[in-house]
Amino acid sequence: MMILDCFDQNKTWVLKKKMDFVVGIEFGFKEMPVGGAALDLMGVPLPEETLLAAKQSDAVLLGAIGGYKWDKNQKHFKPETGLLQLREGLKVFANLRPACVLPQLVDASTLKKEVAEGVDLMVVRELSGGIYFGKPRGFGTNENGDEIGFNTEVYATYEIDRIARVAFETARKRGRKLCSVDKANVLEASMLWRQRVMAISSEYPDIELSHMYVDNAAMQLVRNPKQFDTIITNNIFGDILSDEASMITGSIGMLPSASLGEAGPGLFEPIHGSAPDIAGQDKANPLATVLSAAMLLKYGLGEEKASQRIETAVLDTLNRGFRTGDIYSEGNKLVGCKDMGEEVLKSINPKIPAAV
Ligand SMILES: NC(=O)c1ccc[n+]([C@@H]2O[C@H](COP(=O)([O-])OP(=O)(O)OC[C@H]3O[C@@H](n4cnc5c(N)ncnc54)[C@H](O)[C@@H]3O)[C@@H](O)[C@H]2O)c1
Numbered sequence: 001m002m003i004l005d006c007f008d009q010n011k012t013w014v015l016k017k018k019m020d021f022v023v024g025i026e027f028g029f030k031e032m033p034v035g036g037a038a039l040d041l042m043g044v045p046l047p048e049e050t051l052l053a054a055k056q057s058d059a060v061l062l063g064a065i066g067g068y069k070w071d072k073n074q075k076h077f078k079p080e081t082g083l084l085q086l087r088e089g090l091k092v093f094a095n096l097r098p099a100c101v102l103p104q105l106v107d108a109s110t111l112k113k114e115v116a117e118g119v120d121l122m123v124v125r126e127l128s129g130g131i132y133f134g135k136p137r138g139f140g141t142n143e144n145g146d147e148i149g150f151n152t153e154v155y156a157t158y159e160i161d162r163i164a165r166v167a168f169e170t171a172r173k174r175g176r177k178l179c180s181v182d183k184a185n186v187l188e189a190s191m192l193w194r195q196r197v198m199a200i201s202s203e204y205p206d207i208e209l210s211h212m213y214v215d216n217a218a219m220q221l222v223r224n225p226k227q228f229d230t231i232i233t234n235n236i237f238g239d240i241l242s243d244e245a246s247m248i249t250g251s252i253g254m255l256p257s258a259s260l261g262e263a264g265p266g267l268f269e270p271i272h273g274s275a276p277d278i279a280g281q282d283k284a285n286p287l288a289t290v291l292s293a294a295m296l297l298k299y300g301l302g303e304e305k306a307s308q309r310i311e312t313a314v315l316d317t318l319n320r321g322f323r324t325g326d327i328y329s330e331g332n333k334l335v336g337c338k339d340m341g342e343e344v345l346k347s348i349n350p351k352i353p354a355a356v
């Protein structure tokens with residue numbers, strides 16, 4: 001397994017020992033820099049060594065990238081470019097972003113209890129195509145001499161077909177309802193998207209397929225999120241809608257993700273960013289990352305039991321009333337990032353020594 005970004009050998013050792021304790025499996029860990037850490041150390045956001053090590057791992061756990069320090073860098077020297085290069089390099093095209101309102105956190109949702117309660121949806125986001133990677137893109141000058149910036153939303157049939165199959169398979173393991181979100185009333189790439197999703201649906205007669213324009217979907221997510229089971233959408237809409245869905249669950253600090261390809265290691269990361277506004281204050285909610293490790297065990301290593309142990313521990317920690325600020329509601333115990341992590345460990349195995 002490989003850990004990216006939090007470039008501190010001592011921390012990795014601690015994490016390794018804890019993971020070994022937690023799931024009873026001996027992990028081999030390798031820590032490599034990406035994003036800002038890599039820029040500072042090696043001058044590029046994704047060093048070749050990091051990509052190679054990632055490719056040679058069984059699974060990759062990624063800490064969030066980005067920060068004010070690098071915001072004004074040119075595109076090639078942005079932390080975000082490192083992340084996109086990593087996704088591209090690992091060929092992970094299917095990004096699973098589950099959003100569940102846990103009974104313990106209904107009060108943390110910004111939506112009314114009756115709207116939020118019981119929400120359990122999965123966003124299947126296409127991750128390696130669309131406007132993020134489409135060409136042409138760049139900067140230029142138009143006929144009036146005005147500076148322009150441009151990107152291209154482009155999807156090929158095979159890209160839509162393979163993500164559609166992942167989404168139908170995902171829906172089959174869930175509530176057998178798939179909603180495809182697009183902008184087929186305006187965008188050609190979305191028109192093809194809708195056509196292909198409909199074509200692939202003939203392979204899945206047991207799945208109820210519906211289509212929704214993205215503007216409506218953004219509205220429906222806060223109007224009646226329980227209508228959704230599995231959502232399939234393109235790269236950019238998935239980015240936006242999953243952040244929106246996260247707030248239904250109480251906080252973006254709760255949402256993990258799994259990015260999978262046809263073969264090779266998966267990439268596991270919280271959906272949130274580096275939260276620079278609260279960096280260094282011990283305030284961040286670690287649960288999205290902890291739950292990403294659970295997804296890594298399940299989807300990346302096939303260790304379902306171990307994955308469940310982590311998920312159960314998170315629920316137990318919440319049952320015992322521990323909350324970081326983002327999910328805090330009256331009557332609970334407010335803790336920082338570190339203490340929240342320690343409480344999860346205690347829930348997994350009370351015998352884990354704090355110093356390990
Ligand atoms: N996958 C990634 O690594 C990833 C994802 C999104 C953004 N980013 C990068 O992160 C940086 C900041 O971006 P942003 O501010 O738009 O998004 P962000 O997700 O970092 O933060 C958005 C808001 O959510 C809060 N938040 C995020 N994670 C939290 C957590 N675990 N606990 C509590 N609160 C949390 C932040 O404090 C902030 O108010 C940018 O450089 C961006 O490019 C990286």
Ligand SMILES: CC(C)[C@H](C(=O)O)[C@@H](O)C(=O)O
Nearest residue numbers: 066080083084239271272273
């Ligand atoms: C940081 C950025 C490149 C990334 C994305 O847009 O995919 C992030 O927002 C995410 O959701 O993982």
Ligand SMILES: [Mg+2]
Nearest residue numbers: 239240243271
């Ligand atoms: Mg995002």
